[in-house]
Amino acid sequence: xPFPSESPPAPSALSAEELxxxxxKARFIRLETIRLIEIAKVGHYSSVFSAAELFAxxxxxxxxxxxxxxxxxxxxxxLMGKGHAxxxxxxxxxxxxxxxRATLDGYTRLGNPLGDHPDMRKVPGIDFSSGSIxxxxxxxxxxxxxxxxxxxxFDTFVMxxxxxxxxxxxxxxxxxxxxxxxxxxxxxxDRNGFQLDGRVDDVIGIEGLADKWHAFGWETHxxxxxxxxxxxxxxxxxxxxxxxxxxxCVIAHTVKGKGVSxxxxxxxxxxxxxxxxxxxxxxxEIMQTEI
Numbered sequence: 001x002p003f004p005s006e007s008p009p010a011p012s013a014l015s016a017e018e019l020x021x022x023x024x025k026a027r028f029i030r031l032e033t034i035r036l037i038e039i040a041k042v043g044h045y046s047s048v049f050s051a052a053e054l055f056a057x058x059x060x061x062x063x064x065x066x067x068x069x070x071x072x073x074x075x076x077x078x079l080m081g082k083g084h085a086x087x088x089x090x091x092x093x094x095x096x097x098x099x100x101r102a103t104l105d106g107y108t109r110l111g112n113p114l115g116d117h118p119d120m121r122k123v124p125g126i127d128f129s130s131g132s133i134x135x136x137x138x139x140x141x142x143x144x145x146x147x148x149x150x151x152x153x154f155d156t157f158v159m160x161x162x163x164x165x166x167x168x169x170x171x172x173x174x175x176x177x178x179x180x181x182x183x184x185x186x187x188x189x190d191r192n193g194f195q196l197d198g199r200v201d202d203v204i205g206i207e208g209l210a211d212k213w214h215a216f217g218w219e220t221h222x223x224x225x226x227x228x229x230x231x232x233x234x235x236x237x238x239x240x241x242x243x244x245x246x247x248x249c250v251i252a253h254t255v256k257g258k259g260v261s262x263x264x265x266x267x268x269x270x271x272x273x274x275x276x277x278x279x280x281x282x283x284x285e286i287m288q289t290e291i
Contacts, residue, residue, distance in 0.1 A: 012236055014229050018061070022228045023290065025056040030259050030286050032091035032104075034279055040087075040108040043116070045282075046257035046269040048088035050192040051159065053226050053291065054252060058157060059092050062235040068097040070124035076154050077147075079140045081170075082161035082190060083130030084271075086118040098125035134167030136160065137187060141177045144185040144247075155239055158187045163195030165206040171216065177247040178217025185247040186238055187218070190225065192256040194267045213249040225252030226291050259286050 014022075029052045037043030059065070063076040070093075080086065087107070094101045099113075106112035113122035117131035128139050140158035147154050164170060177185050189209070197203050206212075213220040223234050231252065238248050256270075257263025260282045274282060 012233070014232055018232075019229055022053075022056045022060055022232065025060045026052040026228070026291065027286060029055055029088045029091065031283060033088050034274065034282060034286075036087050036090070036104060036107040037273065038279065039105070040116070042271065042273045043087055044084045044271055045260070045274070046194075046263045046267075047082060047085045047161075047192075049258045049260065049263065050225070050254040050256045051082070051085055051190050052088060052259070053228050053231060054159060054188060054190065054254075055088055055092060057228060057232045057235055059096075061232050062239055063157065064154065065096065070096075070098040074152055074154050077127045077140065077143050077156040079128040079136040079143075079156070079158045080118065080130050081133060081136035081164045082159065083117040083132075083136075086114075086116070086126075086130075089118065089126075090114050090123070093123065093125040096125065099123060133161065133164050134169040137170050137173035137177075140187075141173050141180075141182060141185060141247075144177070144182040145180060147184060148182070153184075155184045155186060158185070160187060160189050161195065162189055162191045162193065162200050162206060162209075163203070165189065165200075165209065165212075166204045174213065174216040174218065174247075181245050182247045183244045186235075187213075187247065187249045189249065189251045190254055191251050192254040192258075194256045194270065196270050198267065210251055213251070217246055219244060219246055219248040220251070221248070222251045222253065225254035226258055228291075259289060259291060261285060 030049055033045060033048045065075045066072050093099050094104055107114045118126040120126040120129045128136060130136050137158050140156045144156040193200055210220050210222055221234055223231050255264050263269040
C-alpha cells in the first residue's frame with residue numbers, strides 16, 4: 001500500500017502539451033527498441049517497455065541536462081542497475097546529440113560502442129557502466145557524496161530493477177546514503193514483478209518494499225510508473241524539494257512488456273527476438289495504444 005507519511009511541496013501540474021510530448025517520447029523509446037533489437041537479433045524488449053515512461057519523464061522533463069554537452073559538470077547524473085535496458089536509453093542519447101544517430105544503426109555490431117549494456121568509457125552520456133546487478137546504487141551514492149564535497153548542485157538518479165532488491169550491496173548503499181543524508185540522491189525501483197528466473201517474489205520475496213526503504217532511512221513514495229502525469233509530478237516535487245534532508249526512493253509500479261499485450265502476459269520475453277510478423281504486430285499496437 002502507498003506510504004502515507006511523506007509530503008513534498010505541491011507539484012507543478014503538467015500541461016496537456018507536456019503530457020502529449022512525454023507520451024510520444026515513451027512511444028519513440030519502444031519503437032526504437034524494436035528497431036535496434038532487430039539489428040542485434042536478441043534483446044530485452046520487456047525490460048525497456050516497463051521503464052519507457054521512466055526514461056521519458058527523466059530525460060525529457062525532470063533531469064537537468066544539456067544537448068550536445070554530455071560532460072557538463074553540473075548535469076544531473078543517471079545510473080541504471082538494470083543495465084540490460086540500455087537499448088532504450090541509446091536513442092535518447094542520440095536525440096541529445098551525445099552520439100551520432102548513425103551509430104544507432106550499428107548497434108552491437110563489431111567495433112560499435114553500443115552494446116547490450118552501457119559502457120561509460122565508450123558512450124558519451126553514460127555515467128556508469130552497468131550490468132552487474134546491485135552496484136549502481138553504491139556508485140550513485142558516491143557521486144551524490146562527491147557532488148556535496150565539490151559543492152555542486154546536481155541530483156543523482158538511480159534506476160533499479162526490483163529483482164535487484166535481492167542484492168545485499170543495494171542495502172549497504174541504502175544505509176550509507178541515509179547515514180550521510182544524501183538528499184540529492186533519488187532511487188527509482190522499476191517494480192515490474194519479474195526477473196530472469198520468474199516472478200521476483202517467487203525467487204526471493206522483497207515485500208514490504210516501501211516499509212524496507214523507509215526503515216533504512218529513506219523518504220519513500222509509490223506511484224504508477226506508467227502514469228506520466230503522476231510520475232512526472234512526483235519526480236518534479238522530489239527534485240525541487242530543497243527541504244528534504246535524506247535520500248528519496250520512488251517505487252514505480254510497472255508492467256513488464258507494457259504496451260505490447262502478448263509481452264505483458266508472457267514473462268519469457270525478458271530476453272528474446274521478434275519475428276517480422278510479431279514485430280509488425282508490436283509496432284501496430286504501440287502506435288495505436290495511448291498509455
